[in-house]
Every structure is written in structure tokens, then in C-alpha cells.
Amino acid sequence: xxxxxxxxxxxxxxxLQDDPAAGSGGRVKEALGALVGLVKEERASRDARELDAxxxxxxxxRCRTVDVRSPGEFRKGHIPGAVNVPLFxxxxxxxxxxxxxxxxxxxxxxxxxxxVAEKGLSDFAERVLRGDNDxxxxxxxxxxxxxxxxxxxxxxxxxxRTSCLVGGYRSFRRWARAVWSSPSGLLTTDDDDKEDPSxxxxxxxxxxxxxxxCVDDASLAKKQLNNALPKEERQPPGGGVGxxxxxxxxxxxxxxxxTLVVVAGRTGVGKTKVLLALKTMGEQVVDLEGFANHxxxxxxxxxxxxxxxxxxxxxxxxxxxxxxxxRIFVEDEEGHVGKCLVPKGLYEKMRRAKVVVRLAxxxxxxxxxxxxxxxxxxxxxxxDRLVDTTTRLGKRIGTDNAAKAVRLLRNDDxxxxxxxxxxxxxAFAKLMLTLYYDKLYDKHVAxxxxxxxxxxxxxxxxxxxxLPSTRQKQQQQQQQETLDATAT
Numbered sequence: 001x002x003x004x005x006x007x008x009x010x011x012x013x014x015x016l017q018d019d020p021a022a023g024s025g026g027r028v029k030e031a032l033g034a035l036v037g038l039v040k041e042e043r044a045s046r047d048a049r050e051l052d053a054x055x056x057x058x059x060x061x062r063c064r065t066v067d068v069r070s071p072g073e074f075r076k077g078h079i080p081g082a083v084n085v086p087l088f089x090x091x092x093x094x095x096x097x098x099x100x101x102x103x104x105x106x107x108x109x110x111x112x113x114x115x116v117a118e119k120g121l122s123d124f125a126e127r128v129l130r131g132d133n134d135x136x137x138x139x140x141x142x143x144x145x146x147x148x149x150x151x152x153x154x155x156x157x158x159x160x161r162t163s164c165l166v167g168g169y170r171s172f173r174r175w176a177r178a179v180w181s182s183p184s185g186l187l188t189t190d191d192d193d194k195e196d197p198s199x200x201x202x203x204x205x206x207x208x209x210x211x212x213x214c215v216d217d218a219s220l221a222k223k224q225l226n227n228a229l230p231k232e233e234r235q236p237p238g239g240g241v242g243x244x245x246x247x248x249x250x251x252x253x254x255x256x257x258x259t260l261v262v263v264a265g266r267t268g269v270g271k272t273k274v275l276l277a278l279k280t281m282g283e284q285v286v287d288l289e290g291f292a293n294h295x296x297x298x299x300x301x302x303x304x305x306x307x308x309x310x311x312x313x314x315x316x317x318x319x320x321x322x323x324x325x326x327r328i329f330v331e332d333e334e335g336h337v338g339k340c341l342v343p344k345g346l347y348e349k350m351r352r353a354k355v356v357v358r359l360a361x362x363x364x365x366x367x368x369x370x371x372x373x374x375x376x377x378x379x380x381x382x383x384d385r386l387v388d389t390t391t392r393l394g395k396r397i398g399t400d401n402a403a404k405a406v407r408l409l410r411n412d413d414x415x416x417x418x419x420x421x422x423x424x425x426x427a428f429a430k431l432m433l434t435l436y437y438d439k440l441y442d443k444h445v446a447x448x449x450x451x452x453x454x455x456x457x458x459x460x461x462x463x464x465x466x467l468p469s470t471r472q473k474q475q476q477q478q479q480q481e482t483l484d485a486t487a488t
Contacts, residue, residue: 049161049162049163049164050142050163050164050165050166051163051164051165051166052166052167052171052175053165053166053167053171053172053174053175054175056136056138056163056165056166056172057079057172057175057317057320059136059163060079060081060082060136060163061081062134063132063134063135063136063163064083064129064130064132064134064135064136065079065081065082065083065135065136065137065138066082066083066084066085066128066135066136066137066138066149067079067082067083067084067085067138067139067169068085068086068087068128068137068138068139068145068146068149069084069086069087069139069140069145069169070086070087070088070089070090070092070093071084071086071089071090072090072093073093073140073169074086075307076307076309077169077173077307077308077309077310077312077313078169078310078313079138079169079172079313080310080313080314080317082138085124085127085128087112087116087124087139087145087149088112088115088116092112092115095111095115096108096111096112096115099111109144121152121156122156124152125149125152125153125155125156125157126156128149128152128153129153129156129157129160133157133159133160133161134160134161134163135153135160135161135162135163136162136163136164136165137149137150137153137162137163137164137165138164138165138168138169138172139168139169140168140169140170141167141168141170142164142165142166142167142168142170142171143168146164146165146168147164150162150164172313173309173313175316176312176313176316176317177312177316177343177345179316179319179320179345180316180319180343180344180345180346180349181345259324259325259326259327259328260327260328260330260349260350260353260354260355261327261328261329261330261353261355261356261357262329262330262331262332262350262353262355262356262357263275263329263330263331263332263356263357263359264331264332264356264357264358264359264445265332265358265359265360265361265461266360266361266366266433266437266438266441267297267366267370267433267437267438267441268361268365268366268367268369268370268429268433268437269359269360269361269366269369269461270359270361270369270461271331271332271359272287272289272295272331273369274359274461275287275329275330275331278329283326283327283329284322284323284326284327284328284329285328285329285330286315286318286319286322286328286329286330286346287331288315288330288331288333288337288342289331289337291306291311291314291315291318291337291340292305292306292311292337292338292340293305293306293338294337294338294339294340295374296331296333296337296338297437298389298393298436299374299385299386299389299432300337300338301338301385305338305339305340306340308339308340308341311340311341312343315343315346316343319346330346330350332350332356332444333347333350334444335347353454354454354455355454355455355457356454356455356456356457357457357459358456358457358458358459359459359460359461360458360459360460360461361460361461363430363433363434365461366429366433367426367429367430367433368426370429370433371425371426371429375425383409383410383423386409386428387406387409387410390402390405390406390409390432391406393436396436397432397435397436398435401431401435404431405428405431405432405435408423408424408425408427408428408431409423409425409428410423411423411424
């Protein structure tokens with residue numbers, strides 16, 4: 001789109017730095033044309049590091065990671081650990097976008113360059129580097145924004161080592177979703193990792209897509225899945241459980257379902273306490289409520305929650321580091337934790353888990369645990385939230401019951417007298433368990449345990465002894481075999 005111009009890197013930098021107001025009619029246009037060519041040349045050089053999403057995630061953990069998108073894009077979701085050094089603020093991005101729609105790419109780039117130059121190119125590069133010589137940089141699509149910033153950093157500091165994310169944040173999101181649904185062996189191959197220098201980094205790499213977007217037909221998916229298994233586990237051509245046509249066969253390969261243990265139980269039995277205790281014992285635990293910053297119920301508010309993208313991103317990076325050969329404990333959830341949705345791939349694995357540990361406790365003990373965990377009698381803001389939530393639940397528990405529960409929180413005797421130190425949180429908790437939570441849990445369990453191959457361990461949280469099983473003798477024997485195998 002720009003006429004090719006022969007300018008040195010020094011000349012391009014000088015023009016962009018010293019003449020920001022020249023506009024499309026000045027030398028900025030000429031310098032931008034040269035900049036496009038210089039960025040492409042650097043991408044094709046051996047010095048440039050352009051990494052796919054998986055490699056970028058690994059490298060970014062060891063160095064400064066910079067997101068050069070606008071603050072609004074960053075707030076919606078970003079790679080965990082990244083800092084935001086925006087090339088454009090939200091208003092500037094809107095101006096550039098409008099210019100692009102009305103006048104085309106050339107005019108938009110010139111407009112954007114004015115905003116960047118006014119900030120000071122040297123100052124901007126220093127904010128990106130911040131004293132580090134090894135920096136990972138990404139934008140939305142891995143195009144000119146991140147490439148130009150990397151080029152600028154290397155011009156100002158020749159010994160700087162910059163790494164760009166091919167495909168940008170968009171490719172990272174595809175990778176994060178693929179963590180739950182694709183075997184790692186199908187996500188990265190030696191051939192896929194090779195970038196075509198002539199494409200300027202625009203080659204569409206299969207590493208960035210979930211397996212259902214990479215494979216065109218079921219037979220090829222079966223073959224690739226089988227080849228990804230160890231030799232002793234591969235099935236002969238034409239059959240075998242390991243190459244089932246169902247999508248679940250592909251999804252199960254990343255982390256086998258028999259390593260996933262779901263910790264279930266009614267509200268208040270202390271599931272989170274058990275998970276945290278398991279973690280201190282060295283077990284692998286996925287604390288969904290911790291990632292979501294929410295206790296997973298209508299009354300589970302802790303603090304403002306992350307965006308759904310950030311929730312998924314952090315979970316994906318955590319899941320990636322787990323050892324699939326060892327047990328992974330996760331709390332049973334109904335597909336969401338507050339406003340954060342459990343990733344579909346993880347939720348399906350939870351529903352197909354081979355072992356469910358179901359905790360049980362008396363209602364009085366559950367009430368005590370809930371009050372101890374949730375209640376601060378001097379926290380008026382907490383009481384206001386409980387009242388608001390209870391009122392909104394009126395349609396489910398009945399308006400009269402909701403009003404009764406609110407009176408327990410407000411200690412309203414109907415005569416207008418309210419005493420903070422006489423709020424009856426225990427009675428409130430017991431009422432909500434009876435009217436709302438236990439009914440909700442029973443409905444969830446009816447839909448939750450559907451597989452005959454699933455072993456349910458019923459445990460008393462007070463004594464940690466196994467309760468009498470409600471399953472048939474054959475299933476009890478299967479449960480004991482599972483325990484013996486785990487002990488072994």
C-alpha cells in the first residue's frame with residue numbers, strides 16, 4: 001500500500017521521531033513505507049524471535065512480557081503476567097479505527113504514528129524495556145504493532161532481545177482453549193514449528209488452533225491420536241478403544257479422566273477446606289473458586305471477579321503445568337463460579353471423572369462452618385449483600401421465606417427495632433440451606449452422576465471414615481479395587 005522507499009533505519013527513526021505532525025503529505029508517509037519493509041526484513045532475519053503461542057508462554061515466564069494493545073483490550077483479557085504499555089490509548093485507538101474505515105490503512109497508520117511520535121519514541125521504547133534486555137511483546141494479531149515496537153526497541157538498544165507472538169493475543173486465546181481439548185502431541189510438531197520466512201510471519205500455523213479446527217475428517221483425527229500414543233498403547237489399524245470416533249476420545253487424551261478426582265458435597269461441608277488441605281499434602285489441586293475470586297454460590301461474593309477471558313487464561317496456564325500422571329483434585333461446580341464460566345473442556349472432564357469423593361456432614365456442622373467462613377458481624381456491607389441476594393432469591397424460595405430470612409439478618413422484630421449484636425446468622429444459614437441450597441444440590445446430583453463406571457466415595461468430614469455406600473455390592477467391590485490401585 002505504501003510506495004517502497006529506500007531509507008536507512010536511522011533515517012526512518014529520525015523522521016518518525018522529529019516530524020510527527022507532517023501528516024500523510026509529509027515524510028511520515030515515506031518513513032512508514034520504509035518501516036513496513038524494515039520490520040519484514042527483521043522478521044526474516046536470524047536475530048528475530050517469532051514464537052508460536054506454546055513457545056511464547058514458556059519464554060514469557062522468564063522475562064518481561066509487554067502487551068502493546070490499548071488499555072481497554074488489556075482489561076478484557078491478557079496473558080497472565082503481562083504488563084500493559086499501550087501503543088494507543090482507548091480514544092486514540094478509536095480515532096485510528098475510524099480513520100481506517102473512512103480513509104484506508106495508509107491514512108490510519110499515519111494517524112497512529114502521530115500519536116506514537118507525540119509520546120516520544122525513545123521514551124516509549126524505554127517504558128517497554130524498563131531496564132530488561134529480554135522482552136516478550138505481543139499485540140492483537142501479531143502484526144505491525146508488535147513488530148514495529150520490537151524493531152524500535154532494537155534500534156534504541158541493539159543488545160535487546162525481543163520475542164514476538166506470531167498471531168498475537170488471538171493465537172494465545174486459541175491455544176488456551178486448546179489446552180482442554182487437544183493432546184499436546186497434536187498441538188506442536190517439528191514441522192509446524194518451522195516458520196516460513198517469506199510469509200513475514202503470516203503463515204497460518206496449526207499450533208494455534210484446537211484439534212477440531214486442525215483436522216478435516218474423523219479418520220485423520222483417529223490416526224493422529226493413535227500415533228500420538230506410546231507405541232505399547234497404540235491400537236492396530238481399524239479398531240480399538242484408543243481410536244474411538246467420538247470427540248470425547250480426542251478430548252480425554254490431554255489429561256486422562258482417571259486422574260481427575262471431583263470433590264463434591266452439599267454447601268457448607270468444607271470442600272474448599274479439604275482441597276486446600278490436600279494441596280498442603282502435595283496433591284495437585286485446581287481451586288476454581290480461588291481463580292474466580294468467588295465462593296461459587298449465590299452468596300459467594302468475595303471481591304470483584306476477573307473477566308471470563310482472564311479466568312480461562314490463568315486456568316489454562318495452571319493446567320498446562322500439572323502432571324497428567326498424578327491425581328488432580330477439583331471441586332464440583334455447576335458450570336460456573338459466580339460470573340466466570342468453567343471452560344467447556346474442563347467441565348466435560350469433571351462430568352466424566354471416574355472418581356467422585358462426596359463429603360457429608362450434619363446440617364448443624366455445615367451451619368457452623370458457613371458462619372465461621374462467611375460472617376463478620378461488624379461487616380455491614382456483607383449484611384447488605386446478603387439481604388440483596390436473599391431478596392433476589394424470593395422467586396425461588398418464596399417472598400414470605402425471603403422476608404423471614406431478611407428479618408434474621410436485620411434482627412427486625414417487626415417493631416422497627418434492630419440490634420447488630422443480635423443478628424441470627426446461624427438461623428439464616430440453616431434456613432437458606434433448607435429452602436435453597438440442598439434442593440439445588442439434589443437437582444445437580446441427579447444430573448451429575450450418570451456414568452455406571454464412576455466410583456463414589458462417601459466420606460464423613462468429621463471422622464474421615466467411609467459412610468455406608470448406597471450402591472450395589474458389585475459397585476462396592478469396584479470402589480475397593482480403585483482404592484487398592486490408588487494405594488499401590
